[in-house]
Amino acid sequence: MSSDSTTRWSYARPWLTNAALILIGSGLLLLTRQLISEFSHFTIGFSGVSGWSAILYALAVLVILTQPVNRYTFGIILAFAIAFRLVTLLPAPYLSTDIYRYAWDGVVQHAHISPYRYVPGDPALTFLRAPNQNLFDHINRRDYAHTIYPPVAQFIFYIVTFLNPTVTFMKLAMVLFEGLTLYALLEFLRELGVRREQSLLYAWCPLLVWEIGSSGHLDSAAMAFIALALLARYRRQSLLTGLFLGLAIMTKMYPLVLLPALFRRGEYRMPATVAGVVALGYACYSSVGLGVFGFLGSYVQEEGMDTGTRYFLLELTQHVPGLHNLSSKPYLAFVALVFAVLMIWCWRTCCSPVPLKVETGQTRRFGLPADADFLVPAFALALALMLLFSPHYPWYVAWLVPFLALVPDITVFAYICGLFYLCTTAIAVGTGPLQFLLNKMLYGSVLLAFVLDIVLRRWPILHPSPKPPYPRPATEDRA
Template sequence: MSSVATKAPSPTTGRPIGLRLRIVAAVVVVMLVDGSIIGLREFQHGRLGLLVAVLVFGLLGIWCRGVLPALRLRTVAVICAVVQLPGLLSRPLLSDDSYRYVWDGRVQLAGVDPYRYSPISPMLAPLRDPLLFPPGHGSGVVNTVINRPWAHTIYPPIAELWFTVLAAVTPWWAGTLGLQIASALAVVATTVLIGRVLIRTGSHPGWALAYGACPATTIEAANGAHVDVLAALLLVIMAWSVITNRHWLAGVMLGLAGGVKLVPMLLVPIFLRRQPVRTAATSVATLLTGYLPHILAVGSLVLGYLPGYLNEEGFDGRRRFALLIFLPEPARLPVALAIAVALAVVAILRSRRDLVLVTCCWLYGAAFLVATPTYPWYLLPAMVLVVMARRFEWLMLWPAAYFGFLHDREPVLQTIGYGIALIVMLGTGWRRRVRTTPDAGGSADR
């Protein structure tokens, strides 16, 4: 394993004025698309708008594929920062998750464990404000913009810490704005770090904009303020730690990412043979350490609404696992779990000869193909792995997820969307293998 940095290819040098004009045009289009989505205001229209926006961005990526290698890291950072701005101009449009984030942070800041009470508990009445709990509905009914106000929080402890830190610096009248700004800044930091990883592994930092400038990222982060952006940032730090041989730090970062959203822990099998103690065990220990104070305080309440959420979302086979729709409902969950275990075994067996970033990409992405969730922002951590591994065919998960989001009550249409994505990804992977192109990821992360 080598920790020597691989020098990135030199930036493209011909026709600088034409390159600049194309870059400016692409940035303007992205901002106009983002602004148009913000202006739609209606939920269903916003879903459709983002599906179209992702497809438009894909066409822009094809148009700019000769331009991106000319971008230096500082230019990438500026472009990424600029395209976040439209999302900050409006309250969250496609999700009300951020209201729960604000509330959970405020509860923990008040010295109450966020897993102990639901938002409508009388014990938390003194913490209510007219933005999260607008007046109305009388007769003792609590009116609130927080989703599932009767349920205990579902978010893991590192996410709760993130909410608390931001609640400490955001006045109540600002609502979700503090979260939105922090999420936008997290995307910029993530994009810069992706650029550094790409340089380290012999590629161009401009490709980092496939994450940082995509409307799916800018709207879900700067507007939706989804906590998944923090998990994405931590996974990029994990990747940087791996390729620079800081394996303990990689384990800590993976555990922290799991403490934001549990899904990143699916990557642990990749390190069971490579770094079983320094990365795999450390990640699990980090996650458990984050939970420990809450377990001591509230016991089993740390599970929150997770079991209810899994049932509500149809992970028992009723609504999820769209690619397994041909199976009877009772068989879908067991088959999905069997596939997941098989994929983890493959990752373990191949972990010593395959590139870490590539394995992380397909294992994380495959989890979405198996589960086929309809909330596209869950893909934010997956997409940073896609870009760092330069397996851009996996970006097909974006339109598939938004198509599923648009038709979240129609499993057959979800099957079509994810099925098309799977066919494109398999076809692209087959072409890469047939052409025997040397892996672009280098050997720095072996």
């Protein structure tokens, strides 16, 4: 049977896609419920839940990228995405206690005290403990670590705790930020001419269900601002791009790496807006001086970023004969070189002005519309940061998922799902030989996925459903 007849056959039966998604979604929902059960009673273990979740997620992605859909498909995707989050919303976070610090920082601010001034265990804050004992008892590093979260994160904590100073409400706020991310992705997919059902790659990602829905990590807010910045960049809204990127940077520092990809040559309102947001944010908490950077310096030392013990690729190089004593300085120089090359690529690819008159359907690079070719360099910068600095917490890579929904990629899919699964196994200890083994398995899987991606691009065996033409880009800059 020819590929054309195969495509026509699949287009005649979109109900099969919906049936498959209902079955897969039901399985993921049961596994999400099993995750909560594992908090108090071992059945298949966290690795069992995460492993099967990753497999079902991969099946769902394969279905949605290769099979036809109808008007009911997105409703099925959205209904299950909401159900996953509702299951994890009410139970207390188990896998991480970071969210207790979020709520505590908000409570401290409502007492008219800067969250950067005292560690939670300081006697000066004793009067806040009794009314918020549950929060205080679960704070990690409470006796020696000042808060590490930047000013916009603190604004979020202040607003959420003003409404309700509980962990459940903080989790709800982070889930609502996920809704904002999904909205931005749907708008972007629509303007790219890609069907909205591709948002399943974000909405059904089990890593997000665990780390946002269950643990309530702040990365959800950063992802929302990043997604809005990407959408604004595509629409050539320079001021909004700078505003949302600045908010993302002041929520979690790492989105700063996206600045070269979102900049357009000759358009300096965007970086100026970013700088303004950063300056204003820190000015609001300037009463503590350099204390506004909180635990950041100590965290760098604690995580081994200064000595190099954090970096897997450096440790791997040190296993080469003759390089056992290689220090972190050459590796950091290598990292700087990699980002210099990527920045030059961004300058040549993304920063040049896009011609105003582009025919409908015309593409320039990466198979994307002319106005959207910044996506791949931005994605590359984000991925390079993660691979070079090798985080050992799965929520650190959550911000790659919105990019994955816009530009599906086997290599990044393997990295996200691989880290998600491996971090639930017995070898996820953070440091030492077991962590080195985990990273060898992870990076080896990523390399195999990269090779597989090249093979599939050279000899495609799947025939995705055709996409409608790309829309005509905007004809003028907008604020």
